Amino acid sequence: MMTGLAGSATRDIHVGDIVVSEAFIQHDVDARPNFPKFKVPFADKTTISSDADLSGLARLAAEVLSTN
Numbered sequence: 007m008m009t010g011l012a013g014s015a016t017r018d019i020h021v022g023d024i025v026v027s028e029a030f031i032q033h034d035v036d037a038r039p040n041f042p043k044f045k046v047p048f049a050d051k052t053t054i055s056s057d058a059d060l061s062g063l064a065r066l067a068a069e070v071l072s073t074n
Contacts, residue, residue, distance in 0.1 A: 024068040029055045
């Protein structure tokens with residue numbers, strides 16, 4: 007779970023919106039020359055996937071919050 011600032015490629019997301027992602031890229035990771043740009047050192051990945059079960063629970067919680 008991440009709270010705080012995040013960028014969006016769409017104008018449909020506004021300050022205060024709850025976003026539940028399927029994956030993210032840590033765009034400011036740059037461990038070159040030891041690792042390729044964006045690759046998280048020692049994790050051997052550039053895209054970090056979320057846990058599907060936890061994402062489902064987060065979506066459900068967000069829906070409950072948005073209707074109250």
